[in-house]
Amino acid sequence: MNTKGFTTGLVHADRNAGVEHGALRQPIHTSVQYGFDRVEDLIGVFQGTKKGAFNYARQGTPTTAALEAKITQFEDGRGTVCFGTGMAAISAVFLTLLRAGDHLISSRYVFGNTNSLFGTLRKLGVEVTTVDAGSIDAVAEAVRPNTRMVFVETIANPGTQVPDLDALGALCRDKGLLYVVDNTITSPALFRPKTVGASLVINSLTKTIAGHGAALGGAVTDTGEFAWQHYPNIAEEYRRSNPADWGLLQIRKKGLRDMGGSLSSEQAHQIGLGAETMALRVGRSSDNALALARFLQGHRAIQKVHYPGLESHPQYAIAKKLFSSSSWLLSFELRDPARMIDVVNRLQLPVKATGLGDTRSLVIPVAPTIFFEAGPEVRQSMGIADGMVRLSVGIEELDDLIADFEQALAAA
Structure with a gap:
Protein backbone atom coordinates (compact mmCIF):
# COMPACT_ATOMS: atom_id res chain seq x y z
CA MET A 1 0.00 0.00 0.00
CA ASN A 2 1.52 3.34 -1.05
CA THR A 3 0.65 6.22 1.27
CA LYS A 4 1.91 9.79 1.43
CA GLY A 5 0.30 11.12 4.60
CA PHE A 6 2.17 11.08 7.91
CA THR A 7 -0.67 9.61 9.97
CA THR A 8 -1.98 7.35 7.19
CA GLY A 9 1.36 5.60 6.91
CA LEU A 10 1.64 5.33 10.66
CA VAL A 11 -1.73 3.77 11.48
CA HIS A 12 -1.32 1.16 8.72
CA ALA A 13 2.39 0.47 9.34
CA ASP A 14 2.01 -2.84 11.20
CA ARG A 15 -0.43 -4.51 8.84
CA ASN A 16 1.53 -3.29 5.81
CA ALA A 17 4.61 -5.03 7.26
CA GLY A 18 2.61 -8.25 7.65
CA VAL A 19 1.01 -9.49 10.85
CA GLU A 20 -0.14 -13.08 11.44
CA HIS A 21 -3.86 -13.95 11.60
CA GLY A 22 -4.85 -10.68 9.89
CA ALA A 23 -4.20 -8.63 13.02
CA LEU A 24 -3.94 -4.87 12.52
CA ARG A 25 -1.10 -4.45 15.03
CA GLN A 26 1.99 -6.39 15.99
CA PRO A 27 1.37 -8.50 19.12
CA ILE A 28 3.26 -8.10 22.37
CA HIS A 29 6.15 -10.59 22.38
CA THR A 30 7.04 -11.28 26.00
CA SER A 31 9.60 -14.02 25.42
CA VAL A 32 13.13 -13.28 26.61
CA GLN A 33 14.81 -16.14 24.72
CA TYR A 34 14.39 -16.95 21.02
CA GLY A 35 15.22 -20.47 19.77
CA PHE A 36 16.45 -21.83 16.44
CA ASP A 37 16.11 -25.19 14.71
CA ARG A 38 19.73 -25.00 13.51
CA VAL A 39 22.63 -23.90 15.67
CA GLU A 40 24.19 -22.35 12.55
CA ASP A 41 21.38 -19.76 12.62
CA LEU A 42 22.04 -18.98 16.27
CA ILE A 43 25.72 -18.52 15.45
CA GLY A 44 24.72 -16.27 12.56
CA VAL A 45 22.75 -14.00 14.88
CA PHE A 46 25.75 -13.58 17.17
CA GLN A 47 28.10 -12.92 14.25
CA GLY A 48 25.72 -10.57 12.47
CA THR A 49 25.27 -12.66 9.33
CA LYS A 50 21.62 -13.60 10.00
CA LYS A 51 19.46 -10.48 9.79
CA GLY A 52 16.01 -9.93 11.24
CA ALA A 53 16.33 -12.59 13.94
CA PHE A 54 16.28 -12.28 17.73
CA ASN A 55 18.24 -14.12 20.38
CA TYR A 56 17.80 -12.31 23.71
CA ALA A 57 15.27 -9.61 24.58
CA ARG A 58 17.84 -7.24 26.05
CA GLN A 59 18.86 -6.38 22.48
CA GLY A 60 15.30 -6.21 21.17
CA THR A 61 12.11 -8.15 20.48
CA PRO A 62 9.72 -8.31 17.52
CA THR A 63 7.57 -5.76 19.37
CA THR A 64 10.38 -3.24 19.87
CA ALA A 65 11.49 -3.86 16.29
CA ALA A 66 8.01 -2.90 15.05
CA LEU A 67 8.23 0.36 17.01
CA GLU A 68 11.74 1.00 15.68
CA ALA A 69 10.41 0.63 12.15
CA LYS A 70 7.69 3.21 12.86
CA ILE A 71 10.15 5.73 14.29
CA THR A 72 12.50 5.21 11.35
CA GLN A 73 9.53 5.97 9.12
CA PHE A 74 8.69 9.11 11.18
CA GLU A 75 12.19 10.48 10.88
CA ASP A 76 12.82 9.32 7.28
CA GLY A 77 15.86 7.51 8.63
CA ARG A 78 17.98 4.48 7.88
CA GLY A 79 17.35 2.69 11.18
CA THR A 80 16.45 3.16 14.84
CA VAL A 81 17.38 1.70 18.22
CA CYS A 82 14.85 1.99 21.05
CA PHE A 83 15.72 2.35 24.74
CA GLY A 84 13.93 2.22 28.08
CA THR A 85 13.96 6.02 28.48
CA GLY A 86 14.98 9.13 26.60
CA MET A 87 17.94 9.62 28.93
CA ALA A 88 19.08 6.05 28.20
CA ALA A 89 19.06 6.96 24.50
CA ILE A 90 21.10 10.14 25.05
CA SER A 91 23.52 8.34 27.37
CA ALA A 92 24.00 5.56 24.83
CA VAL A 93 24.94 8.05 22.11
CA PHE A 94 27.50 9.83 24.28
CA LEU A 95 28.95 6.80 26.04
CA THR A 96 29.22 4.53 22.99
CA LEU A 97 30.51 7.08 20.46
CA LEU A 98 32.79 9.29 22.58
CA ARG A 99 36.08 8.37 24.25
CA ALA A 100 38.35 10.00 26.81
CA GLY A 101 40.14 12.88 25.10
CA ASP A 102 37.28 13.61 22.69
CA HIS A 103 35.52 16.96 22.61
CA LEU A 104 31.75 17.53 22.55
CA ILE A 105 30.13 20.87 21.70
CA SER A 106 26.61 21.34 23.02
CA SER A 107 24.02 24.05 23.16
CA ARG A 108 24.12 25.81 26.51
CA TYR A 109 20.35 25.48 26.70
CA VAL A 110 19.56 21.82 27.31
CA PHE A 111 17.36 19.62 29.48
CA GLY A 112 18.51 19.57 33.12
CA ASN A 113 19.31 15.85 33.18
CA THR A 114 21.32 16.17 29.96
CA ASN A 115 23.28 18.99 31.57
CA SER A 116 23.90 16.71 34.55
CA LEU A 117 25.13 13.98 32.20
CA PHE A 118 27.74 16.39 30.87
CA GLY A 119 29.27 16.38 34.35
CA THR A 120 29.59 12.59 34.15
CA LEU A 121 31.22 12.84 30.72
CA ARG A 122 33.78 15.32 32.01
CA LYS A 123 34.70 12.93 34.83
CA LEU A 124 35.23 10.21 32.22
CA GLY A 125 37.67 12.39 30.31
CA VAL A 126 35.41 13.80 27.60
CA GLU A 127 35.77 17.56 27.17
CA VAL A 128 32.42 19.38 26.95
CA THR A 129 31.97 22.97 25.76
CA THR A 130 28.55 24.59 25.98
CA VAL A 131 27.78 27.60 23.79
CA ASP A 132 24.85 29.62 22.52
CA ALA A 133 23.97 27.42 19.55
CA GLY A 134 21.84 30.21 18.14
CA SER A 135 25.16 31.74 17.07
CA ILE A 136 26.90 29.70 14.38
CA ASP A 137 30.04 31.76 14.97
CA ALA A 138 30.12 30.67 18.63
CA VAL A 139 29.87 27.02 17.63
CA ALA A 140 32.50 27.37 14.90
CA GLU A 141 34.92 29.05 17.32
CA ALA A 142 34.50 26.16 19.77
CA VAL A 143 35.58 23.49 17.24
CA ARG A 144 38.93 21.86 18.07
CA PRO A 145 41.02 19.14 16.40
CA ASN A 146 39.56 16.59 18.85
CA THR A 147 35.93 17.68 18.40
CA ARG A 148 33.77 14.69 17.47
CA MET A 149 30.17 15.76 17.99
CA VAL A 150 27.76 18.71 18.12
CA PHE A 151 24.59 18.23 20.19
CA VAL A 152 21.49 20.45 20.30
CA GLU A 153 17.79 20.32 21.10
CA THR A 154 15.33 21.66 18.51
CA ILE A 155 13.56 23.77 21.15
CA ALA A 156 15.30 24.11 24.49
CA ASN A 157 13.57 23.03 27.68
CA PRO A 158 12.53 25.22 29.49
CA GLY A 159 13.71 28.50 27.90
CA THR A 160 12.52 27.62 24.34
CA GLN A 161 15.74 28.83 22.66
CA VAL A 162 16.08 27.52 19.07
CA PRO A 163 19.55 26.78 17.61
CA ASP A 164 20.57 27.82 14.11
CA LEU A 165 19.84 24.28 12.97
CA ASP A 166 20.45 24.76 9.24
CA ALA A 167 23.79 26.50 9.70
CA LEU A 168 24.90 23.90 12.24
CA GLY A 169 24.21 21.15 9.72
CA ALA A 170 26.38 22.89 7.13
CA LEU A 171 29.18 23.39 9.66
CA CYS A 172 29.12 19.74 10.75
CA ARG A 173 29.20 18.53 7.16
CA ASP A 174 32.14 20.79 6.42
CA LYS A 175 34.07 19.66 9.51
CA GLY A 176 33.08 15.98 9.37
CA LEU A 177 31.39 16.15 12.80
CA LEU A 178 28.56 14.03 14.11
CA TYR A 179 25.50 16.26 14.31
CA VAL A 180 23.12 14.97 16.99
CA VAL A 181 19.70 16.59 17.35
CA ASP A 182 17.24 15.93 20.17
CA ASN A 183 13.84 16.23 18.48
CA THR A 184 11.75 15.58 21.60
CA ILE A 185 10.01 18.95 21.92
CA THR A 186 9.10 19.32 18.26
CA SER A 187 8.72 15.59 17.45
CA PRO A 188 8.76 14.24 13.87
CA ALA A 189 5.17 15.48 13.49
CA LEU A 190 6.51 19.05 13.38
CA PHE A 191 10.11 18.69 12.18
CA ARG A 192 12.53 16.15 10.74
CA PRO A 193 16.14 16.98 11.69
CA LYS A 194 17.35 15.06 8.65
CA THR A 195 16.28 18.09 6.59
CA VAL A 196 19.07 20.13 8.22
CA GLY A 197 21.68 17.38 7.89
CA ALA A 198 21.41 15.74 11.32
CA SER A 199 23.46 12.54 11.66
CA LEU A 200 21.52 11.09 14.60
CA VAL A 201 18.08 12.05 15.92
CA ILE A 202 17.07 11.41 19.53
CA ASN A 203 13.45 11.28 20.71
CA SER A 204 12.14 10.79 24.20
CA LEU A 205 9.23 8.54 23.27
CA THR A 206 7.65 9.29 26.63
CA LYS A 207 6.64 12.74 25.42
CA THR A 208 4.81 13.58 22.19
CA ILE A 209 5.21 10.23 20.44
CA ALA A 210 3.55 8.17 23.21
CA GLY A 211 1.70 11.21 24.39
CA HIS A 212 -0.43 10.06 27.30
CA GLY A 213 2.03 9.98 30.20
CA ALA A 214 1.65 6.19 30.33
CA ALA A 215 4.95 4.79 29.02
CA LEU A 216 8.66 5.52 29.23
CA GLY A 217 10.90 5.14 26.19
CA GLY A 218 13.63 6.67 24.04
CA ALA A 219 14.99 6.25 20.55
CA VAL A 220 18.07 7.00 18.44
CA THR A 221 17.59 7.19 14.67
CA ASP A 222 20.38 7.16 12.11
CA THR A 223 19.38 9.46 9.24
CA GLY A 224 21.93 8.00 6.84
CA GLU A 225 23.57 11.43 6.45
CA PHE A 226 26.87 10.60 8.17
CA ALA A 227 29.83 8.71 6.67
CA TRP A 228 30.69 6.31 9.50
CA GLN A 229 33.78 4.96 7.73
CA HIS A 230 35.49 8.25 8.63
CA TYR A 231 34.56 8.13 12.33
CA PRO A 232 37.53 6.95 14.43
CA ASN A 233 35.62 5.59 17.42
CA ILE A 234 33.94 2.59 15.77
CA ALA A 235 35.31 -0.62 17.28
CA GLU A 236 36.97 -3.12 14.95
CA GLU A 237 34.37 -5.82 15.65
CA TYR A 238 31.66 -3.56 14.17
CA ARG A 239 33.59 -2.68 11.00
CA ARG A 240 32.89 -6.00 9.27
CA SER A 241 29.49 -5.01 7.88
CA ASN A 242 28.21 -2.21 5.64
CA PRO A 243 29.81 1.06 6.87
CA ALA A 244 26.40 2.73 6.80
CA ASP A 245 25.37 0.38 9.64
CA TRP A 246 28.39 0.88 11.90
CA GLY A 247 27.15 3.70 14.10
CA LEU A 248 23.76 2.24 14.94
CA LEU A 249 25.24 -1.22 15.38
CA GLN A 250 27.69 0.05 17.99
CA ILE A 251 24.94 2.01 19.75
CA ARG A 252 22.73 -1.10 19.88
CA LYS A 253 25.47 -3.47 21.02
CA LYS A 254 26.95 -1.18 23.65
CA GLY A 255 23.78 0.64 24.73
CA LEU A 256 21.50 -2.41 24.92
CA ARG A 257 23.67 -5.52 25.21
CA ASP A 258 26.39 -4.04 27.44
CA MET A 259 24.58 -1.25 29.31
CA GLY A 260 21.14 -2.85 29.41
CA GLY A 261 19.05 0.22 28.66
CA SER A 262 16.36 -1.93 27.06
CA LEU A 263 12.76 -1.07 26.26
CA SER A 264 10.23 -3.73 27.25
CA SER A 265 7.77 -5.15 24.74
CA GLU A 266 4.85 -3.98 26.88
CA GLN A 267 6.06 -0.37 26.87
CA ALA A 268 6.93 -0.52 23.17
CA HIS A 269 3.39 -1.68 22.38
CA GLN A 270 1.90 1.15 24.48
CA ILE A 271 4.09 3.72 22.75
CA GLY A 272 3.11 2.37 19.34
CA LEU A 273 -0.57 2.76 20.18
CA GLY A 274 -0.08 6.32 21.42
CA ALA A 275 1.94 7.25 18.36
CA GLU A 276 -1.01 6.69 16.04
CA THR A 277 -2.63 9.94 17.23
Missing part, protein backbone atom coordinates in the same frame (compact mmCIF):
# COMPACT_ATOMS: atom_id res chain seq x y z
CA MET A 278 0.61 11.92 17.50
CA ALA A 279 -0.10 14.39 14.67
CA LEU A 280 -3.63 15.01 15.95
CA ARG A 281 -2.48 15.61 19.52
CA VAL A 282 0.50 17.78 18.68
CA GLY A 283 -1.62 19.87 16.34
CA ARG A 284 -4.20 20.56 19.03
CA SER A 285 -1.68 21.17 21.83
CA SER A 286 0.43 23.45 19.61
CA ASP A 287 -2.60 25.54 18.68
CA ASN A 288 -3.50 25.78 22.37
CA ALA A 289 0.04 26.76 23.30
CA LEU A 290 0.21 29.58 20.74
CA ALA A 291 -3.15 31.01 21.80
CA LEU A 292 -2.23 30.74 25.48
CA ALA A 293 1.18 32.34 24.85
CA ARG A 294 -0.54 35.29 23.15
CA PHE A 295 -2.98 35.60 26.04
CA LEU A 296 -0.19 35.55 28.63
CA GLN A 297 1.91 38.01 26.64
CA GLY A 298 -0.92 40.52 26.82
CA HIS A 299 -1.64 40.04 30.54
CA ARG A 300 -0.55 42.83 32.88
CA ALA A 301 0.75 40.34 35.50
CA ILE A 302 3.19 38.72 33.06
CA GLN A 303 6.72 40.07 32.58
CA LYS A 304 7.84 37.75 29.75
CA VAL A 305 6.62 34.79 27.71
CA HIS A 306 9.02 32.33 26.05
CA TYR A 307 7.45 30.65 23.02
CA PRO A 308 8.97 30.30 19.53
CA GLY A 309 5.60 30.94 17.87
CA LEU A 310 5.54 34.52 19.14
CA GLU A 311 7.05 37.19 16.89
CA SER A 312 8.78 38.59 19.97
CA HIS A 313 10.84 35.39 20.34
CA PRO A 314 14.51 35.89 19.35
CA GLN A 315 14.49 32.84 17.06
CA TYR A 316 10.98 33.29 15.68
CA ALA A 317 12.20 33.42 12.07
CA ILE A 318 14.14 30.15 12.40
CA ALA A 319 11.22 28.39 14.08
CA LYS A 320 8.78 29.70 11.46
CA LYS A 321 11.01 28.46 8.64
CA LEU A 322 11.76 24.98 10.00
CA PHE A 323 8.85 23.86 12.20
CA SER A 324 5.29 23.34 11.02
CA SER A 325 4.24 24.58 14.47
CA SER A 326 6.01 25.63 17.66
CA SER A 327 4.90 22.70 19.84
CA TRP A 328 3.37 22.57 23.30
CA LEU A 329 6.23 23.93 25.45
CA LEU A 330 6.13 27.47 26.79
CA SER A 331 7.40 29.25 29.86
CA PHE A 332 6.60 32.58 31.42
CA GLU A 333 7.77 34.94 34.14
CA LEU A 334 5.58 37.02 36.44
CA ARG A 335 6.18 40.73 37.01
CA ASP A 336 6.20 39.89 40.71
CA PRO A 337 8.20 36.64 41.11
CA ALA A 338 7.15 36.48 44.75
CA ARG A 339 3.63 35.54 43.57
CA MET A 340 4.81 32.54 41.53
CA ILE A 341 3.92 29.84 44.05
CA ASP A 342 0.52 31.40 44.71
CA VAL A 343 -0.34 31.62 41.01
CA VAL A 344 0.72 28.02 40.31
CA ASN A 345 -1.31 26.80 43.29
CA ARG A 346 -4.38 28.68 42.01
CA LEU A 347 -4.27 26.91 38.66
CA GLN A 348 -6.84 24.12 38.57
CA LEU A 349 -6.51 22.51 35.12
CA PRO A 350 -2.73 22.16 34.66
CA VAL A 351 -1.41 19.34 36.80
CA LYS A 352 1.41 20.38 39.15
CA ALA A 353 3.90 17.78 37.97
CA THR A 354 7.13 17.24 36.13
CA GLY A 355 7.05 15.72 32.66
CA LEU A 356 6.16 16.98 29.19
CA GLY A 357 4.09 16.16 26.14
CA ASP A 358 1.07 14.73 27.96
CA THR A 359 -2.54 15.06 26.82
CA ARG A 360 -3.07 17.03 30.05
CA SER A 361 -1.47 20.38 30.68
CA LEU A 362 1.40 20.18 33.19
CA VAL A 363 2.89 23.10 35.13
CA ILE A 364 6.03 23.42 37.25
CA PRO A 365 8.14 26.25 38.73
CA VAL A 366 11.56 25.66 37.17
CA ALA A 367 14.28 27.00 39.49
CA PRO A 368 13.26 25.22 42.72
CA THR A 369 12.58 21.87 41.03
CA ILE A 370 14.04 20.50 37.79
CA PHE A 371 16.96 22.97 37.72
CA PHE A 372 17.51 23.20 41.49
CA GLU A 373 20.64 21.00 41.46
CA ALA A 374 22.19 23.05 38.67
CA GLY A 375 22.65 26.01 41.02
CA PRO A 376 22.08 29.75 40.47
CA GLU A 377 25.12 30.34 38.25
CA VAL A 378 24.16 27.63 35.75
CA ARG A 379 20.54 28.77 35.80
CA GLN A 380 21.62 32.33 35.07
CA SER A 381 23.81 31.20 32.16
CA MET A 382 20.84 29.28 30.75
CA GLY A 383 18.45 32.20 31.06
CA ILE A 384 16.35 30.56 33.77
CA ALA A 385 14.90 33.23 36.04
CA ASP A 386 13.98 32.38 39.63
CA GLY A 387 10.35 33.11 38.79
CA MET A 388 10.15 31.09 35.57
CA VAL A 389 7.17 28.75 35.23
CA ARG A 390 7.20 25.98 32.63
CA LEU A 391 3.99 24.84 31.00
CA SER A 392 3.46 21.75 28.85
CA VAL A 393 0.16 22.55 27.16
CA GLY A 394 -2.32 19.73 26.67
CA ILE A 395 -5.36 19.12 24.48
CA GLU A 396 -8.01 20.63 26.77
CA GLU A 397 -10.47 23.15 25.34
CA LEU A 398 -8.70 26.48 24.91
CA ASP A 399 -11.49 28.47 26.57
CA ASP A 400 -11.14 26.35 29.70
CA LEU A 401 -7.38 26.88 29.83
CA ILE A 402 -7.58 30.64 29.37
CA ALA A 403 -10.36 30.96 31.96
CA ASP A 404 -8.24 29.04 34.43
CA PHE A 405 -5.22 31.28 33.86
CA GLU A 406 -7.40 34.37 34.12
CA GLN A 407 -8.61 33.41 37.58
CA ALA A 408 -5.14 32.30 38.74
CA LEU A 409 -3.47 35.51 37.56
CA ALA A 410 -6.14 37.78 39.01
CA ALA A 411 -4.40 37.73 42.38
CA ALA A 412 -1.04 38.63 40.79
